[in-house]
Amino acid sequence: MAELTTIESTVPATASRPTASTRALRHPGVVAGGFVILAVVLIGLLAPWLGTIDPTAINPAARNRLPGMEISMRTDTGERVRMVARFGTDSLGRDIYSRVVYGARVSLLIGIAVAVISIVAGLFVGLLAGFFRWLDAVLMRIMDGLMAIPAILLAIAMVSLFRAGVLAVIAAIAVPEIPRVVRLVRSIVLGVREEPYVEAAVTLGTPTAKLLWRHVLPNTIAPLIVQGTFTCASAILVEAILSFLGIGVPPEVPTWGNIMAEGRQVFSIYPHNIIYPGVMLAATILAVNVLGDGLRDTLDPKMAKRV
Amino acid sequence: MSAPVLEISDLTVAIHGGGDRAHAVQGIDLVVGANEIVCVVGESGSGKSVTAQAVMGLLPKGSLSVKSGSIRLQGTELGHKSQAELRAIRGRQMAMVFQEPMTALNPVERVGKQIAESLEIHTTLDAGGRRERVLEIMRAVHLPDPEQMIDAYPHQLSGGQRQRIMIATALVLDPALLIADEPTTALDVTTQAQILSLIREMQARKKTGVLFITHDFGVVSEIADRVVVMQFGRVVEQGAREEVLRRPKETYTRMLMAAVPSMIPPKRAPATGAVTLETTNLHKTYGKRGFWQPRARVVNAVNDVTLEVRRGETLGIVGESGSGKSTVARCIARLVDPSSGRIAIEGRDIALLSETQMRPLRRGVQMVFQDPYRSLNPRRTVAEAIIEGPMNFGVSREAALKRARQLMATVHLSPDALERYPHQFSGGQRQRICIARALAMEPYLLIGDEPVSALDVSVQAQVLKLLDEVRRQFDLAVLFITHDLRVAAQVCDRLAVMQKGVIVEQGATADVFANPKHAYTRALFEAAPGRHQEFGRDD
Numbered sequence: 001m002a003e004l005t006t007i008e009s010t011v012p013a014t015a016s017r018p019t020a021s022t023r024a025l026r027h028p029g030v031v032a033g034g035f036v037i038l039a040v041v042l043i044g045l046l047a048p049w050l051g052t053i054d055p056t057a058i059n060p061a062a063r064n065r066l067p068g069m070e071i072s073m074r075t076d077t078g079e080r081v082r083m084v085a086r087f088g089t090d091s092l093g094r095d096i097y098s099r100v101v102y103g104a105r106v107s108l109l110i111g112i113a114v115a116v117i118s119i120v121a122g123l124f125v126g127l128l129a130g131f132f133r134w135l136d137a138v139l140m141r142i143m144d145g146l147m148a149i150p151a152i153l154l155a156i157a158m159v160s161l162f163r164a165g166v167l168a169v170i171a172a173i174a175v176p177e178i179p180r181v182v183r184l185v186r187s188i189v190l191g192v193r194e195e196p197y198v199e200a201a202v203t204l205g206t207p208t209a210k211l212l213w214r215h216v217l218p219n220t221i222a223p224l225i226v227q228g229t230f231t232c233a234s235a236i237l238v239e240a241i242l243s244f245l246g247i248g249v250p251p252e253v254p255t256w257g258n259i260m261a262e263g264r265q266v267f268s269i270y271p272h273n274i275i276y277p278g279v280m281l282a283a284t285i286l287a288v289n290v291l292g293d294g295l296r297d298t299l300d301p302k303m304a305k306r307v
Numbered sequence: 308m309s310a311p312v313l314e315i316s317d318l319t320v321a322i323h324g325g326g327d328r329a330h331a332v333q334g335i336d337l338v339v340g341a342n343e344i345v346c347v348v349g350e351s352g353s354g355k356s357v358t359a360q361a362v363m364g365l366l367p368k369g370s371l372s373v374k375s376g377s378i379r380l381q382g383t384e385l386g387h388k389s390q391a392e393l394r395a396i397r398g399r400q401m402a403m404v405f406q407e408p409m410t411a412l413n414p415v416e417r418v419g420k421q422i423a424e425s426l427e428i429h430t431t432l433d434a435g436g437r438r439e440r441v442l443e444i445m446r447a448v449h450l451p452d453p454e455q456m457i458d459a460y461p462h463q464l465s466g467g468q469r470q471r472i473m474i475a476t477a478l479v480l481d482p483a484l485l486i487a488d489e490p491t492t493a494l495d496v497t498t499q500a501q502i503l504s505l506i507r508e509m510q511a512r513k514k515t516g517v518l519f520i521t522h523d524f525g526v527v528s529e530i531a532d533r534v535v536v537m538q539f540g541r542v543v544e545q546g547a548r549e550e551v552l553r554r555p556k557e558t559y560t561r562m563l564m565a566a567v568p569s570m571i572p573p574k575r576a577p578a579t580g581a582v583t584l585e586t587t588n589l590h591k592t593y594g595k596r597g598f599w600q601p602r603a604r605v606v607n608a609v610n611d612v613t614l615e616v617r618r619g620e621t622l623g624i625v626g627e628s629g630s631g632k633s634t635v636a637r638c639i640a641r642l643v644d645p646s647s648g649r650i651a652i653e654g655r656d657i658a659l660l661s662e663t664q665m666r667p668l669r670r671g672v673q674m675v676f677q678d679p680y681r682s683l684n685p686r687r688t689v690a691e692a693i694i695e696g697p698m699n700f701g702v703s704r705e706a707a708l709k710r711a712r713q714l715m716a717t718v719h720l721s722p723d724a725l726e727r728y729p730h731q732f733s734g735g736q737r738q739r740i741c742i743a744r745a746l747a748m749e750p751y752l753l754i755g756d757e758p759v760s761a762l763d764v765s766v767q768a769q770v771l772k773l774l775d776e777v778r779r780q781f782d783l784a785v786l787f788i789t790h791d792l793r794v795a796a797q798v799c800d801r802l803a804v805m806q807k808g809v810i811v812e813q814g815a816t817a818d819v820f821a822n823p824k825h826a827y828t829r830a831l832f833e834a835a836p837g838r839h840q841e842f843g844r845d846d
Contacts, residue, residue, distance in 0.1 A: 195681050196676035196677075196678060196681045196682035197681060197682050197683055197684045199642050199674075199676070200674065200676065200682055200683075200741070200744065201684075201695065202642060202669075203640050203642070203669055203672065203673055203674050204669065204673075204695055204696035204699060204744070204748065205666045205667070205669035205670060205696065205699045205700060206695060206696075206699050207666070207699070208662075210699075214684070214687070214695075215684050218686050
């Protein structure tokens with residue numbers, strides 16, 4: 001019995017295992033994707049200093065110039081400058097290089113805004129639906145209803161109701177994304193709710209709001225970061241599609257989708273109208289998806305097995 | 308004795324990729340003869356399951372591998388056989404039965420087909436011949452109505468029947484060696500008794516050698532011919548059953564057996580404290596017949612339960628799975644809402660209070676859960692876990708932390724553990740932390756829902772001792788839910804035996820053990836493995 005009365009009071013030393021965030025920063029996908037996205041963000045932020053001119057400036061004399069040709073353009077201050085149109089000009093004589101660079105702003109803004117809005121709203125609704133049984137059925141039927149509306153139809157409706165603009169496009173893309181986030185959060189909450197540590201917190205008299213914040217919400221963060229990157233990528237793509245169809249951001253605002261839409265009619269003769277914005281769009285979306293995959297592998301290994 | 312069926316000599320299994328030791332199993336020697344059951348006993352991490360996996364050639368690739376030594380099956384060395392050669396041997400010459408019959412069986416295939424699978428692979432029998440053999444083995448393992456059951460799916464069978472199917476699957480080709488890895492651990496005690504006697508019977512039928520892995524000395528005393536005790540990957544002691552169980556030579560074996568609670572309850576004076584908990588006609592039903600579901604199934608999980616617990620007293624609720632014992636506990640802690648009845652805590656009825664009304668009263672009733680690995684939030688330190696409750700009731704952070712340090716001493720942990728995270732502690736230490744978290748609330752009533760079931764026997768003894776200490780020190784009323792009669796005999800002043808939601812018998816522990824009145828109670832005691840054995844004592 002001697003062994004039983006001496007009680008282990010020492011705490012075993014744990015092997016220093018790299019934390020999830022350290023592992024994420026070492027993942028090649030996260031590094032490569034993150035690098036490309038950082039570059040696109042910088043391009044968007046530094047657009048005025050990257051040798052661009054006003055992306056809306058029109059020069060009817062220099063329409064449909066091929067990449068590398070010299071054109072003369074009027075700057076904001078009204079003076080005329082001669083410059084090389086790196087990516088050529090479109091059928092209104094606008095500099096495509098400047099339009100692509102400025103277009104990064106709108107695309108990223110829409111991608112990030114949609115991800116943030118859908119995650120914040122979805123997290124809130126998902127926590128409620130997962131934790132309160134009596135709310136679950138009502139909320140989830142509403143979400144099923146939202147999911148039935150295609151983003152494109154909703155965009156057409158919103159543009160015809162309000163003025164076409166960035167906000168309307170963000171709302172139109174974000175709304176159908178919310179139910180996806182709600183379902184993800186709800187399924188996590190349903191599992192966590194049964195954990196004994198959550199039940200222990202109930203018996204400790206922890207108020208429900210605190211209980212959700214402390215014990216339930218942290219479990220949703222890693223999957224939501226992953227979900228957020230995928231939402232961001234698809235939002236950028238949907239924005240381009242909407243603009244291409246002419247129901248998105250107004251045509252004078254340069255976005256990658258708008259540039260491609262403008263170039264559609266002359267595509268066979270002047271393919272540079274579509275190639276440059278198309279390459280930027282593809283590279284950005286690839287980068288966001290690679291980043292998302294890397295984050296999923298490192299932050300949320302369980303989900304990596306599921307998908 | 309004829310030539311051994313299995314002969315393991317100097318086997319070492321290496322662990323790759325770190326961990327606290329380099330070898331899962333180190334230099335073990337073990338022999339299983341024909342017509343012999345050898346029990347390997349040990350606590351978690353002793354290497355007993357790894358030994359079984361090494362024999363079957365089922366060591367997880369990448370993390371474990373045989374480093375040296377030999378494994379001979381009926382004289383043939385298995386060590387350097389390829390996976391293809393091992394496949395030909397597995398099933399035919401050796402077979403395995405696993406712990407959890409639900410996950411070991413394929414849920415989407417009929418059980419008859421699963422039994423027939425090894426016949427299909429290893430024999431030339433046609434479909435009719437295979438069906439004959441399957442029916443024959445199903446009759447041999449005493450499955451009722453094999454003609455019907457052969458087409459059943461696993462979820463349609465009970466746990467005991469599934470384990471019979473597993474045994475039939477393993478034995479359909481009459482292998483020389485059967486490896487059983489904790490085959491009865493997931494089963495109720497009465498089912499366990501039936502499966503143990505079935506393994507005995509099947510082993511005698513074809514003189515099979517059985518390597519039986521278990522952590523339970525009760526099971527050992529029921530089934531073993533010889534016993535091998537393992538600790539930290541080494542064999543500590545081996546010998547004939549009576550030798551090891553009655554006259555253990557090694558200190559570790561003696562310690563292990565001393566930690567097994569005795570089936571004989573000690574004399575206890577009846578508690579005289581004030582009544583803390585009183586339930587009257589408590590009901591909990593699941594499912595409701597309504598307009599939309601006129602034929603919905605209604606389950607009476609708790610049916611008319613009336614009990615009381617006094618200050619300083621431990622009331623045990625014993626019963627098998629599905630008996631409703633945990634539901635009673637969860638109703639009292641108001642984690643589930645009772646359907647009807649009265650639950651009085653210190654005289655105040657809480658049965659039908661809303662969550663908001665209940666919250667200020669939660670302080671008085673605290674709970675310790677079964678699974679130590681899930682009862683602490685992995686993202687919060689021990690200190691945060693312990694002070695959460697008191698701070699909900701307006702205690703300042705400093706005062707709560709000061710109290711937490713005192714409580715760490717009470718549960719025999721060092722105060723610097725407060726800054727650490729739960730994953731840095733063993734199961735037993737976590738259970739102590741959970742007890743400290745409950746005590747921080749200064750409750751009247753402490754509910755333990757199988758608080759030691761997930762722990763090794765030596766750790767279990769320490770946690771039980773701690774629970775007894777805090778009960779005395781804080782004059783607690785304790786409601787102790789368990790399926791283990793040995794544990795119940797040692798910690799409970801009074802016992803309530805539950806079956807199918809009903810308390811069938813209630814009384815002082817010593818009286819219930821000495822003179823069980825209800826047929827079900829008698830059946831439970833009969834089924835308890837090793838009930839006549841007092842371990843480590845020569846009686």
